[in-house]
Amino acid sequence: MxxxxxxxxxxxxxxxxxxxxxxxxxxxxxxxxxxxxxxxxxxxxxxxxxxxxxxxxxxxxxxxxxxxxxxxxxxxxxxxxxxxxxxxxxxxxxxxxxxxxxxxxxxxxYELVWHTDxxxxxxxxxxxxxxxxxxxxxxGNTGFLNMYAAYETLSPELKRAIEGKTCIHDSSRNSAGELRKGFQRTIDVRHTPGAVHPLVRLHPVTGRKALFLGRRPGAYIHGLEVEESEALLDAIWAHATQEKFAxxxxxxxxxxxxxxxxxxxxxxxxxxxxxxxxxxxxxxxxxxxxxx
Missing domain, CATH: 3.60.130.10 (Clavaminate synthase-like)
Known part of the structure; x- marks a missing residue:
């Protein structure tokens, strides 16, 4: 011990x-x-x-x-x-x-994109x-990102923009972007297959808030126009994937x-x-x- x-x-x-x-x-x-x-x-x-x-x-x-x-x-x-x-x-x-x-x-x-398993x-x-x-x-090195820190350092404007919002997590492609067997290419992200989760997740043990992003491709924020969803997701991902969190x-x-x-x-x-x-x-x- x-x-x-x-x-x-x-x-x-x-x-x-x-x-x-x-x-x-x-x-x-x-x-x-x-x-x-x-x-x-x-x-x-x-x-x-x-x-x-x-x-x-x-x-x-x-x-x-x-x-x-x-x-x-x-x-x-x-x-x-x-x-x-x-x-x-x-x-x-x-x-x-x-x-x-x-x-x-x-x-x-091959390279795997940032993702949540x-x-x-x-x-x-x-x-x-x-x-x-x-x-x-x-x-073959593996990078990791701290999603507590990514959430906590968001600008007040971005925190307000994602509060209460949910996002589709694409089930049709793997972490290398390959289309999984049995799926077809999704043209409209509003119809992306997969689970829907909150953009901000409450950790059940620590009680802290963390960004919960999944993968960028195929993602869509419910209730927004596609262009608005894409712009907001781009801003969140650009912030969350900074090297200071890695x-x-x-x-x-x-x-x-x-x-x-x-x-x-x-x-x-x-x-x-x-x-x-x-x-x-x-x-x-x-x-x-x-x-x-």
Whole structure:
């Protein structure tokens, strides 16, 4: 217990957790300190871990009920992945790796835009945990944004403009902008498919307000003319994605990074398609999205 210590990154969010081996049972006292650090820093990094899928699931489940693998990821030929059988329903593979010419995971090697995980669902996951098994020496970094700070520093005019407003979160495209199977291109954003959430979300644990933006493409603010919605969204996104709200993770094998999907957005840099990147991800079932 005395060895556990938290080292903030010094950026707008994120901290390193030192002195804990997640392959071993985590005591209630140690877990309480980890949970407290997560509430303060929004993103936690545990470096030098050696985890199998059972260990990853066991630690993840301390934060709540495990969420099932998204439909798109589950539709891959999972027989070619390295996830153990009993974890296939709960552990998603994020990878550029192929076996016999078939992708073993999703999202390849390309750039991913700023987004909130699965916010196109009525109950987006509360947290995501991403564990690095293989990573390239360069590229594929993941950026994170503090949506508390983004909301709190909005101009009074923008705060008034979004107060009580809701927004459509597009379910037709993934984080790389690719059209998902079974969907058609939406011409009019007023008819974008997906869940509708408040633009300002009240965090159910901390009680703080955060911007809840999802993804920029396909978004539409209810009750506004399309041009007015586009202009307001552009202004909010330009503010929220400033570097002063960001921290970037440069991956090493053995890194486990977890983030609060209720008040953090993230994105990924592209990397050379010839390089191997293999990650396993768990997610935690979310709650109703409360308006802030």
């Amino acid at each position: 005395s060895e556990l210590w938290i080292q903030p990154t010094g950026a707008a969010l994120a901290a390193d957790v030192h002195g804990v081996d997640l392959s071993q049972p985590v005591s209630d006292e140690v877990f309480a300190r980890i949970a407290d650090a997560w509430g303060k820093h929004l993103v936690l990094r545990f470096s030098g871990q050696k985890l199998d899928d059972r260990m990853l699931m066991t630690f993840s489940a301390r934060f709540g009920e495990l969420d099932r693998v998204p439909v798109a990821a589950a539709s891959l030929d999972r027989a070619d992945s390295d996830v153990i059988d009993e974890a296939r329903e709960w552990v998603a593979v994020i990878a550029s790796v192929k076996k016999d010419g078939k992708a073993v995971g999703s999202l390849g090697n 699965m916010s196109y669902n009525a109950l987006p996951p509360r947290a995501s945990l991403l564990y690095a098994l293989e990573v390239p020496a360069d590229g 921290w970037y993770q440069k991956w090493r094998a053995g890194d486990l990074v977890m983030w609060d999907n209720r008040c953090v957005m993230h994105r990924r840099d592209a990397f050379d398609e010839s390089l191997r990147r293999l990650m396993h991800r768990t997610q935690i079932v979310g709650e109703n999205v409360l308006a802030g």
